[in-house]
Amino acid sequence: MPRTRQRIKFSELRVGIFVLAALLVLGYLVLNSSGDFNPFEKKFALKARFVSADGLHPAADVQLAGVSIGKVVDVKFLPSDTPDGNRIEATLSVSRQIQGQPIDEMIRTDSTAQLIATSVLGNEKMINITPGTEKGNAVGENFVLEASTAISMNQLTATGNDLLKQINKLAIPANEILNKANTGEGTLGKVVNDDALYNNLDGAVAETKETMKRLQATIDKINSGQGSAGKLVNDPKLYDSLAKTAASLEAISSDIRAGKGSAGKIVNDDALYNETRAAVSDLRKITEDFKAITADLRAGKGTLGKLLTDDKVYEDTRSALERFNSTAGRIEAILSDAQAGKGTLGKFITDETLYNSVNQTANNVATFTGEGTQLLKDFRANPKKYLRIKLAIF
Amino acid sequence: MNPFSRFLVELQDISFLFWRMLRGLRKQPRYFDEMIRQMDSIGVGSLAIVSLTGFFTGCVLILQAYPTLEYYGAQSSAGQSVAITLIRELGPVLCALMVAGRVGSAISAELGSMVVSQQIDAMRALGTSPARKLVTPRVIALVVTLPLLTVAADVFGLIGGGIIARYLYALDANTYITSLRAGITIQDIIGGVIKPLAFGFIIGLISCHKGLTTQGGTVGVGKSTTDAVVLSSITVIIADFFLSKVLQGFFGNTLF
Amino acid sequence: MFETETISRQQSPISPIVPAIEFRDVDLAFDDRVILDAINFTVRRGETKIVLGGSGSGKSTIIKLILGLLRPDAGTVLVDGEDITNADEQELTEMRKKIGMVFQEGALFDSLSVYDNVAYRLAEEGIDDDEIEHEVIRMLRFVDLEDAIDKMPIELSGGMRRRVGIARALVGSPSIVLFDEPTAGLDPPTARTICELAIKLRDLEGVSSIFVTHEMNNLKYLSSEYAIVDGEGQVFFEQEGDKLCIINTKVMMIKQGNIIFDGTDEELKLSKDPYIHRFITGR
Numbered sequence: 001m002p003r004t005r006q007r008i009k010f011s012e013l014r015v016g017i018f019v020l021a022a023l024l025v026l027g028y029l030v031l032n033s034s035g036d037f038n039p040f041e042k043k044f045a046l047k048a049r050f051v052s053a054d055g056l057h058p059a060a061d062v063q064l065a066g067v068s069i070g071k072v073v074d075v076k077f078l079p080s081d082t083p084d085g086n087r088i089e090a091t092l093s094v095s096r097q098i099q100g101q102p103i104d105e106m107i108r109t110d111s112t113a114q115l116i117a118t119s120v121l122g123n124e125k126m127i128n129i130t131p132g133t134e135k136g137n138a139v140g141e142n143f144v145l146e147a148s149t150a151i152s153m154n155q156l157t158a159t160g161n162d163l164l165k166q167i168n169k170l171a172i173p174a175n176e177i178l179n180k181a182n183t184g185e186g187t188l189g190k191v192v193n194d195d196a197l198y199n200n201l202d203g204a205v206a207e208t209k210e211t212m213k214r215l216q217a218t219i220d221k222i223n224s225g226q227g228s229a230g231k232l233v234n235d236p237k238l239y240d241s242l243a244k245t246a247a248s249l250e251a252i253s254s255d256i257r258a259g260k261g262s263a264g265k266i267v268n269d270d271a272l273y274n275e276t277r278a279a280v281s282d283l284r285k286i287t288e289d290f291k292a293i294t295a296d297l298r299a300g301k302g303t304l305g306k307l308l309t310d311d312k313v314y315e316d317t318r319s320a321l322e323r324f325n326s327t328a329g330r331i332e333a334i335l336s337d338a339q340a341g342k343g344t345l346g347k348f349i350t351d352e353t354l355y356n357s358v359n360q361t362a363n364n365v366a367t368f369t370g371e372g373t374q375l376l377k378d379f380r381a382n383p384k385k386y387l388r389i390k391l392a393i394f
Numbered sequence: 395m396n397p398f399s400r401f402l403v404e405l406q407d408i409s410f411l412f413w414r415m416l417r418g419l420r421k422q423p424r425y426f427d428e429m430i431r432q433m434d435s436i437g438v439g440s441l442a443i444v445s446l447t448g449f450f451t452g453c454v455l456i457l458q459a460y461p462t463l464e465y466y467g468a469q470s471s472a473g474q475s476v477a478i479t480l481i482r483e484l485g486p487v488l489c490a491l492m493v494a495g496r497v498g499s500a501i502s503a504e505l506g507s508m509v510v511s512q513q514i515d516a517m518r519a520l521g522t523s524p525a526r527k528l529v530t531p532r533v534i535a536l537v538v539t540l541p542l543l544t545v546a547a548d549v550f551g552l553i554g555g556g557i558i559a560r561y562l563y564a565l566d567a568n569t570y571i572t573s574l575r576a577g578i579t580i581q582d583i584i585g586g587v588i589k590p591l592a593f594g595f596i597i598g599l600i601s602c603h604k605g606l607t608t609q610g611g612t613v614g615v616g617k618s619t620t621d622a623v624v625l626s627s628i629t630v631i632i633a634d635f636f637l638s639k640v641l642q643g644f645f646g647n648t649l650f
Numbered sequence: 651m652f653e654t655e656t657i658s659r660q661q662s663p664i665s666p667i668v669p670a671i672e673f674r675d676v677d678l679a680f681d682d683r684v685i686l687d688a689i690n691f692t693v694r695r696g697e698t699k700i701v702l703g704g705s706g707s708g709k710s711t712i713i714k715l716i717l718g719l720l721r722p723d724a725g726t727v728l729v730d731g732e733d734i735t736n737a738d739e740q741e742l743t744e745m746r747k748k749i750g751m752v753f754q755e756g757a758l759f760d761s762l763s764v765y766d767n768v769a770y771r772l773a774e775e776g777i778d779d780d781e782i783e784h785e786v787i788r789m790l791r792f793v794d795l796e797d798a799i800d801k802m803p804i805e806l807s808g809g810m811r812r813r814v815g816i817a818r819a820l821v822g823s824p825s826i827v828l829f830d831e832p833t834a835g836l837d838p839p840t841a842r843t844i845c846e847l848a849i850k851l852r853d854l855e856g857v858s859s860i861f862v863t864h865e866m867n868n869l870k871y872l873s874s875e876y877a878i879v880d881g882e883g884q885v886f887f888e889q890e891g892d893k894l895c896i897i898n899t900k901v902m903m904i905k906q907g908n909i910i911f912d913g914t915d916e917e918l919k920l921s922k923d924p925y926i927h928r929f930i931t932g933r
Contacts, residue, residue: 013399016406023405030636030643414739512757519717519751520771520818521743527774 048113070094108132418526437539448547452554474577490593502622505605533598540594670858676725750819756811809840
């Protein structure tokens with residue numbers, strides 16, 4: 001029916017008003033059916049304090065033992081003088097009643113609030129409140145819940161991170177050391193890798209040994225009364241030179257024996273020591289033999305006559321002694337050089353700090369290399385073990 | 395009359411129209427012939443535009459969604475993404491909007507010009523209720539055909555999405571179809587059919603009301619046609635929100 | 651001429667003294683604009699009331715009130731002695747079956763053919779197709795439009811549309827027929843045909859009617875001619891003479907929502923009111 005007038009009395013709109021009201025109620029019920037929208041419900045306010053908000057936002061879910069009961073209204077900083085360092089305060093708005101039970105029957109003063117991740121991925125947080133026990137009292141409005149920690153994914157990841165960092169810290173220098181040793185850098189590397197040094201030492205020792213052998217042979221000959229011993233005895237020059245050689249040898253050997261200088265130390269350590277000692281004891285033996293011969297000569301005992309009369313023997317002995325002399329001179333030169341710190345060996349012998357550090361390094365290398373080798377071997381044999389650790393962390 | 399009273403008057407008139415329409419269903423004569431005729435003009439007549447709308451909506455959905463899916467390596471759920479968007483939301487709503495534009499305007503223009511040329515008065519004078527004779531068949535025809543049109547739009551949309559996925563993004567057709575079948579649940583389909591039922595009812599009732607309350611000659615016909623399309627489109631979108639909420643309540647808000 | 655009695659005239663059980671239409675103090679206003687101001691009049695059975703008045707004087711509103719298409723702000727409208735002022739749509743629908751309405755422009759249903767337009771009321775009532783066809787042809791013969799039976803309204807001329815409208819209004823043999831400016835915009839011969847139809851209804855069918863018009867020609871025809879049927883069923887129109895004065899046609903004049911004249915055409919011509927005088931003479 002067409003409307004005859006624009007002005008309308010309230011009573012003529014009864015149906016319209018009724019329908020509007022019905023639609024509004026329907027809309028409200030629809031929105032409220034899942035319980036997220038209820039502007040008329042009076043809420044219960046609670047607070048919870050945390051050290052870090054850790055991804056907690058307003059409108060995050062609040063659960064009581066896993067059942068959703070409300071929302072986070074506000075997350076804010078407290079002043080710096082807050083005790084315990086719990087400087088983040090979250091205001092929670094929860095339903096006053098849950099299935100007919102008042103909320104303060106379930107949340108008690110001994111309830112705690114935890115920050116819980118909503119998913120493994122992402123850093124969204126919600127708050128879970130543990131139900132209170134009978135020991136606690138009913139909570140009042142704006143009660144501050146104590147925070148308890150639940151292991152969050154974040155924390156787990158952080159722990160894993162720390163672990164990784166430490167492993168890394170260890171791995172980097174070990175790697176460096178091994179790398180340097182391999183390329184021959186550094187003291188240890190040089191010791192391990194420098195062939196020249198080794199050859200020098202080895203050469204010197206071998207030469208000394210050879211000389212000693214030949215000396216022994218000569219002395220044996222003298223002892224057996226071969227050659228022109230008379231000439232040797234009568235010739236003061238020869239005697240002097242022999243004596244001088246003997247004295248210098250003695251000095252060297254006594255020096256070595258007394259462990260003077262770094263040389264003594266070095267002989268204490270490795271094969272070098274043993275060989276040097278053997279050489280020295282040989283020297284001493286020779287010297288004693290010389291002394292005996294000389295004494296015999298002086299006493300004119302034995303086959304001295306033969307020795308003294310045989311020119312050839314005399315000449316032989318002379319050249320042998322000369323050669324011996326020159327050898328001894330060379331040893332002396334090497335040793336004095338070594339003592340003065342010249343050359344590789346010298347440096348090696350005289351530098352005490354170097355020695356100590358080499359010693360230390362060698363020790364370390366020994367243990368480290370042992371373990372490192374073990375580790376590498378193990379890694380090669382079973383790489384999955386190490387890889388799995390990594391996977392488990394991430 | 396202030397806007398609020400005008401709104402209340404409209405609401406009241408629509409409620410009365412609804413009531414008269416219901417009575418028209420209950421009593422003889424029921425005008426089945428008229429219903430079939432309206433279904434033909436509303437349903438079959440709108441099939442082309444609705445199918446086209448659905449087809450290109452499906453195309454554009456996959457066009458826009460695929461790069462994102464690819465970024466996350468989820469190309470295989472391309473079909474699912476189109477299906478859910480289309481069947482739950484875009485199919486019903488776009489179809490309803492298209493029908494509101496085509497059929498709503500036609501209904502209100504037809505009824506409006508009948509009012510202006512006194513045909514409605516003549517009808518009443520001849521002892522027929524316009525609500526029964528004109529409104530009921532149209533609303534029923536819309537309520538019956540809109541879900542069918544929506545299904546057509548959905549199907550064409552899925553086909554369109556499939557074509558774009560296959561020929562533009564080279565997605566395997568089987569992957570698309572499998573993902574479609576995995577992605578669509580019976581709840582989606584029921585929800586996608588319940589919505590157009592309500593939308594058809596809204597479009598029909600509002601367009602008929604606007605047509606029957608035409609005033610002021612041919613200019614009034616134009617105005618009521620515009621009003622019918624605008625008002626029914628807005629109401630459809632508002633109703634969609636609340637319906638979605640209700641359907642979520644019934645079926646749960648399943649997320650993939 | 652009504653051969654069949656299958657569709658009987660809707661005869662009211664109420665005695666003929668009860669007027670067909672009665673308005674009692676009817677007020678109607680569109681907002682501040684008063685359309686009808688305390689209107690009182692009656693249309694007796696078999697009487698034709700010619701309602702004269704300028705454009706916008708509220709003539710058509712009276713017809714809409716009778717049909718229940720509008721409701722009065724105050725007062726009572728009675729049709730066959732029944733108060734329709736507060737009737738609901740269902741009661742109004744029943745009441746409207748007694749009334750035939752001829753609209754200004756015909757108001758034919760554009761989507762229906764002439765046949766379906768005329769058959770509309772019967773089809774709604776669920777009458778047999780054969781009976782409907784019989785009745786429709788009878789009515790179209792009455793308005794002399796048998797040829798146009800299968801045409802659509804859009805193909806008809808203005809006069810033909812009015813006549814189809816009349817045929818449609820007369821289907822079901824209503825006891826009251828309302829004409830709303832049926833001759834507006836028609837050429838004089840066509841207008842004359844329309845008036846003859848109204849006269850036939852009045853004199854041969856005993857229909858009560860309200861004939862809203864602003865054309866004096868209509869008044870002249872309706873108030874001075876009568877229709878008679880001869881033995882062979884032929885209809886003749888005769889002028890009233892000295893021996894016969896038409897008493898079943900009354901004239902009512904409305905000006906700005908008020909009835910300024912209600913009486914016979916002779917009384918109207920004798921009226922001293924300057925507005926009426928100008929209206930009649932056109933000067």
